[in-house]
Amino acid sequence: MTHVLLRHRDIPDINKLDVYKKNGGIDAFKKAVTKMKPTEVIDVVKNSNLRGRGGAGFPTGMKWSFIDNKNWPHYVVANADESEPGTFKDRELMESNPFQFLEGLAIASYAVGATAAYIYLRGEFWQVAAFLDEKIAEMEKAGYLGDNLFGTEYSLKIFTHLGAGAYICGEETALLESLEGKRGQPRVRPPFPPSFGLYGKPTIINNVETFANVPPIITNGADWYKSMGTADSAGVKLFSLSGRVRKPGNYELPFGTTFRQLIYEYGGGVQEGRPVKAIMPAGASSSLIVVDDKVLDTPMDYATVRTLGADLGSASVIVIDDTVSVDWIINKTIHFFKHESCGKCTPCREGNYWMQHLTERIHSGDGSKADVDLLLNVAKQMQGKCLCALGEFATMAVVTGIERFPQDFKKAVKATEHA
């Protein structure tokens, strides 16, 4: 299969501008700027049914169409904060096929009339940011970024901005606060960024992978894109496969590929040939799916994964085998969310604090059944009450872990029950 996004696996040196150009690169941006009106670009993206790849799966073209044209200037921001445990796809895209991402970002900027775009990278992507700065400079030198592009009146500058180690900055309004030079804490919404974004101006924020999909859509058309994937989820997706598989890594596959294909055909199966016990399809934020044959044969798209009581999210599939106990898993995920809670809203700040104490006690063998009940109670009380999705995410593995793997918790508290 020829890759749509991970083109570096088919074309060596595509991270060099001349090679990218030779393979059709920049054609889409040039076509958009010289031959299409901004609204036409938005219509093509809308018709392609491209959905946001950061996790929420919101229709991209629709988001772009929400931009407030009564308030100027406009901004476009690329969310390259990639921090979900289990997600490592955007880094590969930026490092290995950077121009496709940058071109997509440029097309989006043209479509919503932005003349400045920012790439917000997590601080750990220090080397990636330096690399992108080089690539942006090359594009400027070649006349693909800067003033009066392709002889038109359209001008665009792209800047990188490094975060400094805060998962919450992947939440789009926290990201904007951070980019404005403040602590990365989410804003109360509405208003949403397309009307009130960076510096209070209309702003479109998309994930790196979302932008990388745009150039081939503009070049090949919406129908071409829809011919891949499923009716619910069009196109291809980068699946970050991790955990107890033999060949972890990123796999670009059409939506609708089954878990079994991903894990066994591409991932080489489970280490030591053990059975899959659970899957977390959306990283640490994920609900835990109890795995049986039916689950393994489920096609991965947004709607179908939901029928398993989980979300596909950013498709960071963590595979868990039967050597792992779920009380250990939730202790790990809660340790993460407790550390990353920004502290702005009480349910998340306090809830994660209590959940961490409880998961630690249970996992250490000092817990009782009452602790498990209390943990479930705290998690459920947080749900629907937090300012942003982080608080909600923290509860997912806890609630589904306790409800769907009760035997693991019985075993974990057994020692104290008999004492």
Place this chain on the structure above:
Amino acid sequence: MSLEKTYPKEVKLILSKYPAEQKRSAVMPLLYLAQREEGYINKAAMQDIAKMLEITETEVASIVGFYTLYHDEKAGKYRMQVCTDLPCALRGADEFLNNLCGNLGIKVGETTADGLVTLEGVMCLAACDKAPMFQTQGPDGIKYHENMTVDRTMELIEALKEVN
């Protein structure tokens, strides 16, 4: 200290990225610059940045406190930050970190006697398929080290010793 005097070119480039009336946005890149030499940010640097961006020192300090990659205390020249989050832990990251502690004779959070390396456990670094892994944060920025073993890590530390 004055960042504008020490790093005039860098400061100018950073400020040019943001609209003139939004220079507060430069606080994060400027903090990285302030941290470059000593590996941590002192009070004088925070005052300097506050003045440059016309915000309060408290506001600058709140940024330093909020984000994990800024430090307000001196540590080893290199911070070796090992990810032990769920996907890495499923591939042996906890064991790796424990063994590394044993080999270095220090606990997580401590610094080697020669002041070269501080060992830290950190949150997900987006390299889950290449665990065990860590990043080093030092004078030359942040570098990833993936698919690591304790032996290879000890070799890396030896190499760092030689250049320092």
